[in-house]
Amino acid sequence: MVVFYKSKELAFSYDDLIRMLNETKSFQLDYQAIGFIDFALNTLVGVLTHQNFILNDYLFAPPSLSKSENISVNINLEDLTDLITQIKSSDATIGIYSSGSEGSPKLIYQPIARFLKSVKVSEEYKNTNWAFTYNPSHSAGIQMMFQTLLNQACLVALQKVNRTSIYDLLEKCDYISATPTFYRMLAPYNQEVERVKNVTLNGEKSTQKLIEDLKLVFPNAKMRNIYGSTEAGPLMSSDSIDFIVPSRLEGKFQVIENELHFHQSLVSNSVNSKEWYPSGDLVEIVNEHPFTIRFISRKSRILNVAGHNVNPQQVEEYILTHPSVLEAQVLAKEHKLIGNLLTAHVKLMPQEILSEKDLLSYLKKTLPAYKIPRIIKFTDDIAVGRTGKKSI
Amino acid sequence: MKDPKILEIVNTVLANNDLPLIETLDRGFDLRNDLLLDSINLAELTVRIEDEFGIDVFEDGLIFTIGELMDKINKA
Numbered sequence: 001m002v003v004f005y006k007s008k009e010l011a012f013s014y015d016d017l018i019r020m021l022n023e024t025k026s027f028q029l030d031y032q033a034i035g036f037i038d039f040a041l042n043t044l045v046g047v048l049t050h051q052n053f054i055l056n057d058y059l060f061a062p063p064s065l066s067k068s069e070n071i072s073v074n075i076n077l078e079d080l081t082d083l084i085t086q087i088k089s090s091d092a093t094i095g096i097y098s099s100g101s102e103g104s105p106k107l108i109y110q111p112i113a114r115f116l117k118s119v120k121v122s123e124e125y126k127n128t129n130w131a132f133t134y135n136p137s138h139s140a141g142i143q144m145m146f147q148t149l150l151n152q153a154c155l156v157a158l159q160k161v162n163r164t165s166i167y168d169l170l171e172k173c174d175y176i177s178a179t180p181t182f183y184r185m186l187a188p189y190n191q192e193v194e195r196v197k198n199v200t201l202n203g204e205k206s207t208q209k210l211i212e213d214l215k216l217v218f219p220n221a222k223m224r225n226i227y228g229s230t231e232a233g234p235l236m237s238s239d240s241i242d243f244i245v246p247s248r249l250e251g252k253f254q255v256i257e258n259e260l261h262f263h264q265s266l267v268s269n270s271v272n273s274k275e276w277y278p279s280g281d282l283v284e285i286v287n288e289h290p291f292t293i294r295f296i297s298r299k300s301r302i303l304n305v306a307g308h309n310v311n312p313q314q315v316e317e318y319i320l321t322h323p324s325v326l327e328a329q330v331l332a333k334e335h336k337l338i339g340n341l342l343t344a345h346v347k348l349m350p351q352e353i354l355s356e357k358d359l360l361s362y363l364k365k366t367l368p369a370y371k372i373p374r375i376i377k378f379t380d381d382i383a384v385g386r387t388g389k390k391s392i
Numbered sequence: 393m394k395d396p397k398i399l400e401i402v403n404t405v406l407a408n409n410d411l412p413l414i415e416t417l418d419r420g421f422d423l424r425n426d427l428l429l430d431s432i433n434l435a436e437l438t439v440r441i442e443d444e445f446g447i448d449v450f451e452d453g454l455i456f457t458i459g460e461l462m463d464k465i466n467k468a
Contacts, residue, residue, distance in 0.1 A: 306432050333439060336450060341435045360408055374408070374436035375443075 002080075002127060004149070005036060006172075007157035008165065012037055014080045014152065021045065022077055026070040033058040036157065039136055040145065044083075047092045047112055049073050054095040054107065055137040059159055084150055088116060096139055098230035108230055110139075115146050118234050125151035131169070131176035131196075133158045139230040140203055144177060158182075167191050176218075177226075179203040180210055187326050188349055189213040194220055202226040202234075205295045207317060208241050227295065229279055232266040245291045253291075258282050259299055282311075303332045304339035308370045312342065315371050319344060322362050324352040327382045330373055344373035347382055354378075394465055397444060402458070405429070405437045419459030427458075441465065 005012040017040070024045050030053070033039035039058050046053040051071075077083050093109045130148045132155040134141035148155050156173055158166055163185055170176065170193045177200035199214055199221045206225050214223065227243055228234035236243050245253055252263040254276055260283045261276040282296040297313035304310070312330035319328040327347040332340040348354055356376045363372050395417055403413045411428050414421070423429050429437065438449050441461075449455055449464045 306435075335435045335439065337438070337454075338431050338435045341432070341439055343439075357408065369430075369432060374432065375439060 002152060003154045005040070005132075005155045005157065006129075007036075008161070008169075017041075017044075018077050018080060018083060021048070021075050021083070024075060025073060027051065027053075027073045028068045028070060029053040030056065030068040032056050036136060043094075043142070043145075044087070045073055045075060046094070047090045048075055048077075048083075048086050050090055050092050052093045052095070052109065055097075055142065057097070057135060057137045059135050059137070080152060084152075087112070087146070087150070094142065096137070096142070096230060098139065110230075110233075114233055115143050116150070118143060119147050119150050121150055125153050125175075128153045128174040129156050129172055130154065131156050131158050131173040131178070133176070133178035133182045134203070135159065139228075139233075140177070143234070167193065171195060174198075176200065177202055180206045181327075183210060183214055184327055186217055187213070189216045191217065193218055196221045198222050198224065200224045200226055200237075202228070205297065205313065206241055207320070209320070211240065229262075229281075231277065231279075232262050235266070242286050242292050242294050244287075245293065250291075253293075255283055255285060255293070258284070258296070260293070303342075305332075305342060305370045306338040308368075310340075310342065310371055315342065315344075315367065315373065318363065318367060319346065319359070319373075322354070322359065324348050324354040325359075326350075329382045341375075342371070342373040343375040343377070345377050345379045345382055347379055394445065395462065398441075398462060398465060401440045401444060402427070402437065405433055405440065408436070409433050417458050417462060419457065419462065421458040422456055423458065423461070424456070 001013045001015065003011050004014045004017050020041055021044060024041060027042065027045045027049060029046075029051060031042045033042055033056070035058065043055065077086070090112050092112045094112060094115075095107050095109045098106055098108050128151070130144065130153055132144060134144055136142060136145060145155065156169055158169055161169065166185060173196055175198045176196055180201055181204060183201065196218045197220065199218050201211070201224070211223055211225065223239050225238045225241065226234055227236050236246055236249065238244065252266055254261045254263075256276070260279045260281045262279055264275050264277060267277045280299050282299050283293045284296055286292040286294050297311050301312050302309055303312060312332065315330045316328045319325055319330070325346055326349045329345045331343050331345065333343055335341045346359065359376055360372065399414070399417050402417070406413050406427065414427070421427055423434060441447060441449055445465055445468065447465055447468045449461060455461055455464060
């Protein structure tokens with residue numbers, strides 16, 4: 001039995017998938033699924049019947065009544081090869097909510113072809129296990145679903161799973177793609193997972209320290225750091241935090257006031273009408289030839305603190321250099337006197353003890369006063385948003 | 393009586409910013425000139441006060457002394 005999706009509770013085969021698709025007689029354009037199987041079925045029906053439809057979050061959204069009418073459908077698949085062939089010839093478009101460069105969610109429609117273009121099909125991927133860490137209703141999640149499906153591989157569900165279970169499930173995986181926030185759940189990095197061959201970091205800025213820590217956990221894996229966006233899809237990869245812009249993207253990137261802009265040819269028409277589309281990502285040019293950039297943070301996160309521009313992501317990264325700190329989130333509290341006061345939520349490494357005073361002393365060694373979070377709360381839980389990224 | 397807590401919070405802000413601590417709440421102490429609090433320190437103080445007592449001490453305008461701080465908190 002070739003399995004399409006595996007979680008702690010169930011194993012769902014490709015035979016089950018084909019059978020249930022053939023049994024499906026109705027579809028909704030704006031559907032609220034209950035669980036991944038339900039989500040995958042509705043999504044694939046939409047693709048197979050060439051619909052323009054929306055992906056809704058089922059992982060983090062509260063259950064609600066579906067919002068649209070039932071459309072009658074008739075699916076006739078012979079087998080998995082037939083399913084893959086029909087997916088590849090679909091002209092469906094999928095609507096996905098993205099965080100956007102201004103921070104508020106935008107609905108972006110992408111033709112299915114854009115996702116399929118980024119799928120790498122190879123004999124070596126057939127019947128392999130892919131760790132499924134992303135929210136399926138978001139760009140990286142749906143991309144992962146197609147990557148495994150077109151390769152007749154298996155998704156191993158790791159969403160909303162605790163650290164011990166993550167390691168147990170990873171022992172069964174050959175490939176993993178996840179956000180840096182997800183990978184930090186593996187700390188302390190004192191267990192080895194030998195089977196994994198490829199580790200991909202995606203969706204957020206990575207640090208070199210995290211990449212080095214992951215090499216300890218995955219000693220036999222090749223590391224890839226991916227940069228992409230919901231609007232433009234995956235764009236380039238690197239084995240470090242510096243990205244050499246590939247020749248196929250020459251002339252397609254421009255840095256304007258430290259913000260990376262994409263040429264309109266890279267971006268879906270539904271979100272952009274200008275020649276250069278602001279990505280919302282602040283970058284530093286590391287080298288002109290070859291053109292190499294390093295990501296600093298999302299632009300929307302820049303704050304004014306007592307007349308100074310502060311990038312809270314940089315402050316977070318500095319807090320993370322303290323050996324007792326596992327995770328950090330720097331927040332801004334609006335204040336009429338100084339614009340914003342920085343505060344921080346900090347999660348410590350297991351068994352570590354650190355006081356607010358000691359952490360402040362550490363930060364003062366390097367950070368100027370306006371960059372230091374003034375109120376530090378130690379917590380076991382850093383808020384993570386629906387995309388699996390830390391929420392701002 | 394909220395004064396002991398107010399003193400504790402003021403000294404927390406002073407200690408966190410490497411400033412001399414105070415032993416009592418002298419109503420005449422000027423927050424900037426005597427306690428040497430700058431704008432960011434004052435903002436921290438007001439946020440800590442608000443977290444503890446639920447009061448925005450700057451709601452009706454700036455305050456300048458320990459006495460004004462205590463009055464805002466104790467009258468609420």
